Amino acid sequence: MSPITGSYTASVRIENIARYDGQEVIIxxxxxxxxxxxxxxxxxxxxGSGIIQAVVFKGNVSAEAFEAARRLPLESSLIVTGVARADQRAPGFPGGYELDVRDLEVVQExxxxxxxxxEHGVEFLMDNRHLWLRSTRQWAILRVRATIIKAIRDWLDDNGFTLVDTPILTPAAAEGTTTLFQTDYHGMPAFLAQTGQLYNEANIFAVGKTYCFGPTFRAEKSKTRRHLQExxxxxxxIAFCTLEQxxxxxxxxxxxxxxxxLRKRAVELAALERDTSTLAKVVPPFPRISYDDAVTRINAAAAAGVTVPPNDEPLPALPWGEDFGAPHETFVASLFDKPVFVHHYPSQVxxxxxxxxxxxxxxxxxxxxxxxEGYGEIVGGSERMSDPDLLLAAIDRHHLPREAYAWYVDLRRYGSVPHSGFGLGVERTVAWLCGIDHIRETVPFPRLLNRLYP
RNA sequence: UCCUCGGUAGCUCAAUUGGCAGAGCAAGCGGCUGUUAACCGCAAGGUUGGAGGUUCGAGUCCUCCCCGAGGAGCCA
Known part of the structure; x- marks a missing residue:
């Protein structure tokens, strides 16, 4: 142990409290x-690591410490010395233990x-997001989010993928479909990236399997529980990879x-009262259904008057060729008890x-x-066009400027290979695993259509 | 951009047909040795989002504006 760690190491993390049963500890x-x-x-x-009940009995502490305990306002910072003891009545996380307090020092009242x-309203809580993060529910979400992000990186790092960062400032609309945030780049228009994928396609020719991971930006005027601006x-x-692979x-x-x-954040998921039984079933293989078959089943259900949550409204019919709306996603997902792949969408969408x-x-x-459970699309992927002439034709068909994509087409001229990739949205994954109904709680400081503060 | 709903005490909400603006919680004071958003008592807390209008009288009705929420479209 380093000699400069000093008194810092004297304190115990609440998540480890069970190791100190019967001992005097400092929190x-x-x-x-x-x-x-x-x-x-x-x-x-x-x-920050957990929540524990500290019990202060007047006869066990100094008069000053007891008066402090009696009068202390919520969110005061403090250092508590006490004996850890098991008690079934003790609330908290991981719970099961409480602290029999011997001394209490107030750091700040x-x-x-x-x-x-x-209960508080959404607007009030969002105005106080910097404080709301301290509440049990938000704390648990932050911890789950961090673990999800580590798992996201670990699996790729351990399976031959090389992290290659892609730019956030970009010269043109990468996909030409969605609204971008524009900024000034020394007199030139520049845009905040909505995807790193096109750059990934360059990077696979250097490292074979790559990934980028970072913030992405969509300036759409979306106000729903599934959308963020950032x-x-x-x-x-992945190079040499087909859709099936x-x-x-x-x-x-x-x-x-x-x-x-599930394994690392059981306490936090319990704090969120998440029913983990459906999550436990998420193991390979996942069911696969073609867009064609999905449309058939949607329209049969729509004709039969099937309704879908959350509002139990009738499932609308879906003409072949149109993209799914939220009710269609919910309906198709409800046919299975695992995540489901929907493949071979119409090219036009x-x-x-x-x-x-x-x-x-x-x-x-x-x-x-x-x-x-209605959490919708969390991954979107495809096999990419590998032929330069077909790609140029597609660019023309979508009325995109050839000049902006010259380098992208170039990739198909020098050792082109079948390749595929996908994007996984972190916040939607966090919402799904935590079982929360609004994406604004899945990120510490959400950027929403009408909110840039705090 | 469109549709729907909302804005009253620090917070969450109530206020009958247009007729004295009220509760709970928080904060303050007092009490209580097993509380889980404790409980009991006392006292305090208001430019009803803003502007204008109708009326003897507007939180309530009308017009415009501001802010927020949910959804659609689009997407992860």
Whole structure:
């Protein structure tokens, strides 16, 4: 142990409290909640790793310490010394233990804390997002998010993928479909990246299997529980990979992320009251259904008057060739108890660079992965066009400027290979695994249509 | 951009047909040795989002504006 760590190491992390049963420990943290009964005060203390109840009995501590415990405002910072002991009545996470307090030092007495132990409205909580993060639910989500991100990186790093970063400032619309945030680049227009995929396609020719992972930006005027203006996405890209091979990679990948999170964040998922039984089923293989078959089943169900959550509205019919709406995604996902692959979408609803299916030019070698329980599309992927002439024709067909894509077409002239890739949205994955209904809680400081503060 | 709903105490909400603007929680004071968003008592807390209009009288009705929420489109 380093000699300069000093008193820092003297404190115990609440998540490890079970190791110290019967011992005197020091906890450094904040007062999350308080209740009391005369000479007995119950302080719920959190330290970032967990939440524990500290019990202060007047007869066990100095008069000053007891008065502090009795009067201390919520969110005051404090250092508590006490004996860890098992108690079934003790609330908290991981729970099962409480602290029999012997001393209490106030680091700072908090000002009146705006967020109380009661219901609050969305606007108020979002205005106080910098404080809301301290609440149990938000804390648990942050911990799950961090674990999901680590799993996202670990699996790729351990399976031959090389991280190659892609630019955030880009010269033109990468896919030419969605609205981009524009900024000034020394007098030239520049745009915040909406994907790193095109650059990934260059990078696979250097490293074979690559991924980029970072924030991405969409300036669409979307106000729904599934959309952010700024969100994080991991985009793997693989050389010598067909659509069929891609799906096998995706189901291995997603299963690893889910199972790792279940194993490492059981306490946090319990704090979120997440029913993990459906998540436990997320293991390969995932069911596969073609767009054609999905449309058939949607229209049969629509004709039969099937309704879909969350509002139990009738499932609308879907003419072949149109993209799924939210109710269609929910319905198709509800047919299975695992994530489901929907493959071979109509080319007209997908990006220009997707490879056509041989013999069926109207559909492309694409695939979306729909999460169960109505969480919708969390992965979108495809096999990419590998022929330079067909790619140029697609660029023209979509009225995209050839000059901007010259380098991209170039990739198909020097040792072109079949290749595929996908993008996985971090926030939608977090929402799914945490079982929360709005994406704004899956990122510490969400960027929403009408919110840039805090 | 369009559709729907909303804005009253620090917070969550109520206020009958247009007739004295009220509760709970938080904050303050007092009490309580097993509380889980404790409980009991006392006291305090208001430019009803903004502007204009109708009326003897507007939180309530009308017009415009601002802000927020949910959804559609689009997407991860």
């Amino acid at each position: 450094q943290g904040w007062l999350q909640l308080k209740t009391g009964k005369g000479k007995l005060q119950f302080l719920r203390v959190r330290d 908090s000002a009146e804390y705006p967020i109380g132990p009661k 969100f994080w996405m991991v985009e793997p890209e 891609l799906l096998e990679i995706e189901e291995q990948y997603v299963s690893y992320i889910v199972q790792t999170t 997908k990006a220009f660079y997707m490879e056509s299916e041989p013999g069926r030019p109207e559909v492309c070698r694409s695939c979306d992965l729909l999460a169960p």
